[in-house]
Amino acid sequence: MASSPKPPCVVCKTPSVTRCSRCKVVHYCSEACQRKDWRTHKIACTPSTIPSSTTSSKGAPPISTTKQPTLPDPSKVLNVTEKTVPKDNRPSLRKPAPQASSTTLKFKYIPSIDNVDENLVIFFHGLGDKIEPNFTKLAKSLQLPQTAAVCIQAPTPVPYLEEEGYQWFPSFNNLTGDLLGPEAPERILQVKNLVRPELVKFLKHCVDHCGFNSRHVVLFGFSQGAEIALDLAAFGGMNLRAVISIAGYLMEESQNANAATSPLTTKVMVIQGDKDTTRTVKEAKERFKPIQRIFGKANVEQRIVAGMGHGMPRDEPGWRPLMEFFANNLEHRSVALENMSDVYEVRG
Structure with missing residues (x-):
């Protein structure tokens, strides 16, 4: 039976087995492509709700016999921090006037x-x-x-x-x-x-x-x-x-x-x-x-x-x-x- 084709990288369309380790949905062929797409992807990137186990409740075989490699966590790769500052305390976007x-x-x-x-x-x-x-x-x-x-x-x-x-x-x-x-x-x-x-x-x-x-x-x-x-x-x-x-x-x-x-x-x-x-x-x-x-x-x-x-x-x-x-x-x-x-x- 022929193996299923690898999904393409969302940036360069190269077949890839690696994916975003946070949402586990979007595929990338390299860290460079992940960085390039992060500004757009971060809007929709939410933590995956899929259980980590690859075995069904009926004891079926694993979905894949080979563990799928993943890219590093975007929050570490891209030096990301979550913005939790309350709206009332956010810094002003007004700049000081020239003196x-x-x-x-x-x-x-x-x-x-x-x-x-x-x-x-x-x-x-x-x-x-x-x-x-x-x-x-x-x-x-x-x-x-x-x-x-x-x-x-x-x-x-x-x-x-x-x-x-x-x-x-x-x-x-x-x-x-x-x-x-x-x-x-x-x-x-x-x-x-x-x-x-x-x-x-x-x-x-x-x-x-x-x-x-x-x-x-x-x-x-x-x-x-x-x-x-x-x-x-x-x-x-x-x-x-x-x-x-x-x-x-x-x-x-x-x-x-x-x-x-x-x-x-x-x-x-x-x-x-x-x-x-x-x-x-x-x-x-x-x-x-x-x-x-x-x-x-x-x-x-x-x-x-x-x-x-x-x-x-x-x-x-x-x-x-x-x-x-x-x-x-x-x-x-x-x-x-x-x-x-x-x-x-x-x-x-």
């Missing part, structure tokens, strides 16, 4: 809408703008789940403006009012000596003091603010989650520099309007090449939005790729599942 003393730059912190501060999105405004009201309003209007936001203001006022506005680096000749180009050394000097160090210090504060994971941090910048966001991600020395750049590219002075972290795995999306009067689509594609070199072609994407000028997206076609990018790059905690008293938390 004003963490940077000389002015900023506005906005906690998450759902009381779960898992992600952090940092907003950088464009030339001549400020954090309020435009960028704080934008941060709130996105309604991103489990995401806190910080809007940071550039350090230097723009001279001769009728309304208050700020710049990340000197942008105009104080005598003539002409726009400064990459040949003006004061641009990159302010970024290297002031802006970048202050932003790095603030980021480390958000990680060390507030408890954010650097891989859960997304930078969002517009125009000159996008240049600063890309600069921070490339040369700040931290592997962040992602950067969204609206109508902005790396400063021309930094295009040939090397990233401070290698390998750099930060995801980058650049949104460029085909009606942008600051640069043509052809020029925008050339400016995109240094971003590809520094962050890696597999990690970056450029979207040319039809009908969009030099500004924030104003309609659904412009916002759709941004919201999809957020959906793909923001972490999400299953809070309801974590609050179940019989859920097991995997620590190793």
Whole structure:
């Protein structure tokens, strides 16, 4: 009589005689496959109620004459502990707000809408703008789940403006009012000596003091603010989650520099309007090449939005790729599942 086929491993489908020693239902071919499946399997994994004896009450022969080997107990293999903390005593999912003393730059912190501060999105405004009201309003209007936001203001006022506005680096000749180009050394000097160090210090504060994971941090910048966001991600020395750049590219002075972290795995999306009067689509594609070199072609994407000028997206076609990018790059905690008293938390 032919032997019955071995049941497949639920992960890789390899025939296997080993199974979860806790529920004794799900089969695995190896400890590696068991570890890979534990996050999903732990939800349904309950102790087996099958008697350990393999002999029926009528004295029939054992079900199998060979003892079936089992994998190690998942609670030991995966360093699992049962969560029994009463709901009223569970730690808050709110993180401490950044302290004003963490940077000389002015900023506005906005906690998450759902009381779960898992992600952090940092907003950088464009030339001549400020954090309020435009960028704080934008941060709130996105309604991103489990995401806190910080809007940071550039350090230097723009001279001769009728309304208050700020710049990340000197942008105009104080005598003539002409726009400064990459040949003006004061641009990159302010970024290297002031802006970048202050932003790095603030980021480390958000990680060390507030408890954010650097891989859960997304930078969002517009125009000159996008240049600063890309600069921070490339040369700040931290592997962040992602950067969204609206109508902005790396400063021309930094295009040939090397990233401070290698390998750099930060995801980058650049949104460029085909009606942008600051640069043509052809020029925008050339400016995109240094971003590809520094962050890696597999990690970056450029979207040319039809009908969009030099500004924030104003309609659904412009916002759709941004919201999809957020959906793909923001972490999400299953809070309801974590609050179940019989859920097991995997620590190793």
